[in-house]
Amino acid sequence: MNEFIHLQSKNHSLIIKTDRVPEVLHWGTKIAQIDEDLLLSTERPISQARLDVDVPLSLCPELGSGHFNAPGIEGHRDGLDWAPVFNLVATNQSRNAVEFTLRDDVAKLELTIDLELDFDSDVLKKRTSLKNLGDSRYYLGKLSSTLPLPNHANELMTFHGRWCHEFQTQRQRFEHGGFMQENRRGRTSHENFPGLFVGSNGFSEQNGQVWGFHLGWSGNHQMRADVRSDGRRFVQAGELLLAGESILDTDECYQSPWLYGCYSNSGLNGISQRFQKFVRQNIVKFPVDKPRPVHLNTWEGIYFDHKPEYIMQMASEAAEMGVERFIIDDGWFIGRDGERAALGDWYLDEVKYPNGLEPVIAHVNEKGMEFGLWVEPEMVSQDSNLYRNHPEWVLGLQGYHQPSGRWQYVLDLQNEGCFNYLFERLNDLLTRYNITYLKWDMNRELVQPGHQGRPAVHGQTMALYHLVDELNKAHPDVEIESCSSGGGRIDFEILKRTQRFWASDCNDALERQAIQKGMSYFFPPEVMGAHIGPDECHSTNRRHHINMRGVTALGGHMGVELDPVKEPQEEIEAFSRYIALHKKYRHLLHSGRSFRIDPADKNQNIYGVESDDEMLITVCQLAMPDHALPSPLRISCTDTDAKYQVKLVEMPQISFQLMKQRPKWLDKTLTLSGDNLKEIGITLPILDPESALIVHLQKI
Ligand code: DGJ
Numbered sequence: 001m002n003e004f005i006h007l008q009s010k011n012h013s014l015i016i017k018t019d020r021v022p023e024v025l026h027w028g029t030k031i032a033q034i035d036e037d038l039l040l041s042t043e044r045p046i047s048q049a050r051l052d053v054d055v056p057l058s059l060c061p062e063l064g065s066g067h068f069n070a071p072g073i074e075g076h077r078d079g080l081d082w083a084p085v086f087n088l089v090a091t092n093q094s095r096n097a098v099e100f101t102l103r104d105d106v107a108k109l110e111l112t113i114d115l116e117l118d119f120d121s122d123v124l125k126k127r128t129s130l131k132n133l134g135d136s137r138y139y140l141g142k143l144s145s146t147l148p149l150p151n152h153a154n155e156l157m158t159f160h161g162r163w164c165h166e167f168q169t170q171r172q173r174f175e176h177g178g179f180m181q182e183n184r185r186g187r188t189s190h191e192n193f194p195g196l197f198v199g200s201n202g203f204s205e206q207n208g209q210v211w212g213f214h215l216g217w218s219g220n221h222q223m224r225a226d227v228r229s230d231g232r233r234f235v236q237a238g239e240l241l242l243a244g245e246s247i248l249d250t251d252e253c254y255q256s257p258w259l260y261g262c263y264s265n266s267g268l269n270g271i272s273q274r275f276q277k278f279v280r281q282n283i284v285k286f287p288v289d290k291p292r293p294v295h296l297n298t299w300e301g302i303y304f305d306h307k308p309e310y311i312m313q314m315a316s317e318a319a320e321m322g323v324e325r326f327i328i329d330d331g332w333f334i335g336r337d338g339e340r341a342a343l344g345d346w347y348l349d350e351v352k353y354p355n356g357l358e359p360v361i362a363h364v365n366e367k368g369m370e371f372g373l374w375v376e377p378e379m380v381s382q383d384s385n386l387y388r389n390h391p392e393w394v395l396g397l398q399g400y401h402q403p404s405g406r407w408q409y410v411l412d413l414q415n416e417g418c419f420n421y422l423f424e425r426l427n428d429l430l431t432r433y434n435i436t437y438l439k440w441d442m443n444r445e446l447v448q449p450g451h452q453g454r455p456a457v458h459g460q461t462m463a464l465y466h467l468v469d470e471l472n473k474a475h476p477d478v479e480i481e482s483c484s485s486g487g488g489r490i491d492f493e494i495l496k497r498t499q500r501f502w503a504s505d506c507n508d509a510l511e512r513q514a515i516q517k518g519m520s521y522f523f524p525p526e527v528m529g530a531h532i533g534p535d536e537c538h539s540t541n542r543r544h545h546i547n548m549r550g551v552t553a554l555g556g557h558m559g560v561e562l563d564p565v566k567e568p569q570e571e572i573e574a575f576s577r578y579i580a581l582h583k584k585y586r587h588l589l590h591s592g593r594s595f596r597i598d599p600a601d602k603n604q605n606i607y608g609v610e611s612d613d614e615m616l617i618t619v620c621q622l623a624m625p626d627h628a629l630p631s632p633l634r635i636s637c638t639d640t641d642a643k644y645q646v647k648l649v650e651m652p653q654i655s656f657q658l659m660k661q662r663p664k665w666l667d668k669t670l671t672l673s674g675d676n677l678k679e680i681g682i683t684l685p686i687l688d689p690e691s692a693l694i695v696h697l698q699k700i
Contacts, residue, residue: 004034007096007117012263014117014124017042020087021058021065022100022113024148027124028209028263047230057148057232059100059113060128062086069178069226070236073111074141077134081107095119108134113145121278123262128238129255132248140246144222144238145259149211151231152200157268159193159518164506164539166190166487167518174198174233178226182240186410186446186457187218187484188491194221195522198235203267205596206636210264212271213237214522216492217257219461235261242455260492268521269595276524276594283495284527287477291586292500292526293324293370294579295559297439300507300538302563304331304338306352310565312363317564319367321572322579325559326364327372327439332357335384340407343379344386346425361434372437372481373429377422378464379408379443386421393418395460397450405444413463414451423470430475440468440498442484468497481529490519500529500557507533507561508540509552510690513605513620516556517596525609526590530556532575534567544690546571547652550578551618551692555589555607558582581650585616585696592616593637600631603689610637615697616649621687625658632681635697638674644697646670646682651693659686671700 005022007014008030015026015034025042035041044054051066060072064083076082086102086109093099097116103109110131117124126145132138156174158181161167172179183192194217197203199210213235215221220240227233238256246254260278264270296318298311306328315326334349335342348357364371380387380394382404387394395412396402402409411418429435449457468480482494483502490501501523504515512530519528530553536543553559560575567575582589592609597617599606603626608617619633638644647669656662662685670682677697687693 004038005091005093005098006031006034007098007115009096009117009119009122012117012122014115016059016098016115018088018091018100019056021056021060021062021102022088022091023056023058027147027211027261028150029265057228057234059115059126059146060086060102060111061146061234069228069234070144070224071142072128072144072146072236073130075139076141077107077136077138081109081134081138084109086111103133108132109138118278118282120281121274123260123274123278126259126261127256129253130248131253132250135250138248139244140248140254141241142222142238143254143256144236145256146234146236147213147259147261148232148234149198151233153198153209153211153233155199155201155203156225157197157199159195161190161193161487163190163485163488164504165511166490166504166515167193168514169518174225174227176227178224180222180224183221184240186220186449186460187442188489188494189445190486190488192221192223193518194223194237194491196223196225196235197268197271197521198225198233204598205269206267206598208267210268210271211235212262212264212268212275212521214260214275214492215257216260217461218464218489218491218494219457221257239458242449242457245455245458257493272521273593273595275522279492279495279522279524279527283492284499285496286499287479291583292557292590294322294582295325295327295372295529295531295557296323296564297327297329297531297559297561299329299374300533300561302331304336306331306349308353308355308360311360313565314563315360315364315367315369317572318560319369321560321564321576322583323369323560325370325372325437327374327437328360329374329439330376330441332373341381341383343376343381343408344384344411346375346377346429357433365434370436371434372439373433373435374439374441375426375429376441376443377426377467378411378413380411381408390418395446395449395451395456397448397453400448402448405447408444410444410446410449410460412451412456412460413467414456414459419463419467422467426471427474430471430478436477437479437481439481439483439502442489465493465497472497487515487519490523495523495527500527502529503556506537506539507531507549508537508542509544509548510542510622511540512552513622516552517605517607520594520596520607524590525556525594528556529559530554531559531561532578534562535571545652545654546574546578547650547654548620548690548692550574550581551620551650551694554578554582554694555618557590558586588614588616595637597633597635601626606633613699617695617697618692619684619687619695620692621689624689625686628686630684630686632683633695634679634681635677638677638697639699640674640678642674643700644672644674644677645700646672646677647696647698649694649696651685652688652691656686657688
């Protein structure tokens, strides 16, 4: 029953051979037609001294059919039915989507595999579901989504990180063995962002074939890339289920999170442009189509020291600087004078705010800004009224001592009373006050995630989604930021119900260059919270000139994170200048195609955004230049036949240390054609370490 399913998007093809099980034959550049001889030409030989039959690398590889690497499914029925082998029983194709139904009549299991190749963005998404058709319970240990890769995909790029150090990348050969990451932290995590890239040898920002992957899930996950001993290779990702976490009764079904994949033959740029387009069109929804407002967030400015009069002064200064949304961070609710108490008591602290929050909000609104508020709904402090009244609402395991994290515990969102309390509190705040924005924080990992004694990361994650969904329904105009000690919960699934990520608690511009670069492979700039902090960074104690801080924050969803009342006038003027620059270009930054340029100097980070008629390029000198003279900036995405006006819009306003004479064009507007820019390029000034410039190109 060999047949082909051919899904096509604007540029790509996914060809699946259907036999006993579906098997991907090609995922990449578009194929015009499937030749009659394709089946014959792709038939594999059978090697000596191994199984006597060909074993397909199917969309859900099975141990029971001779796949000795990670199977797509693991489980059992009281020790039986632990090596299922499926047969394809139905295929339903509708345009660029297909659903396969497979059955194992012995183990009494039904598997459903959904695939969709998004036409516009070329992003592929895949999900796998399992239904128990038997009379007894099925203990599911794992149900992951598998996608194969061609054998020339032999280099891996993965992500690692930690608090204040998100989205760090690592390269390794991918020829034998493999890579595996397991996240058991109960949130997407700083450590194991669920994404990776596999590509042809030496793939770079601009060149090479690359396949990119992201698992849209905010709980535990497992993600791996394996090379089988026969050279075939695959990526596999799914939820990491704790022992006993998924037990399916008769007719019960488990559905995996979506795995998103994407191919590019133009390096990582081709991947990120596709993922970013997909996010814009399919994932993030802004309640109102308006420019992303510039933020001021109070955290690093005042921490827990809340005085309404002073906050209003901060708001006045913020408005003067051009801020459009003012957010009161942690410290506003009853008893919250430090990080050890009060989480869960989501009532205004009337000692700090004797006249209520209303006058502060009114002041913020009078200054023309929106008002936002910080919350951390999933948490409770031991020293809180909520904990004293409901210690049983803590997510945990009876009989064990659970370590606290930031002196707090996680609430059991599957507990109905707890869920309703949180909804009531948040709903009340959003109804009572003119709040248009919530910064939704989540500051600790799940250590003993037990609900009624059973493992509950899956249930907790689904309940979180449900809570946010319910609030979105009740308050459709309110935007939400997903924050988790910075970037601990950044993924497509949470972004379906939020509008912004706090990328990192690290506002150190040098660190941010790497964090934001890593994040940009998946997410567009308009969802990437990026703030200018004070000159001495609170998380690293490193100092950066405003040029480096301003340029770095300007490329995301911009904000400032400081106390403007205490900042010197010179800094205030600079913040205003960068805010104005951001506003001038945010139409382009927040809708254009982002790209990165492979730098000749490894100590540079070069990135940009383009639309059909303009382009903004940032060159950041991260450390000492590699050579005495910088290489020309060659811009390969220009239109060869077009002419461009090229103008410097930003560079350090201080005297340079490494350069005694600057190129004259810096003070002029150049007119250059696309091929000159592409092939010859423009000469850059010698940037001192930790400084940056921005160039604007306008098509004439
Ligand atoms: C962690 C967040 O990432 C910070 O931005 C800030 O909101 C603090 N929590 C407040 O406790």
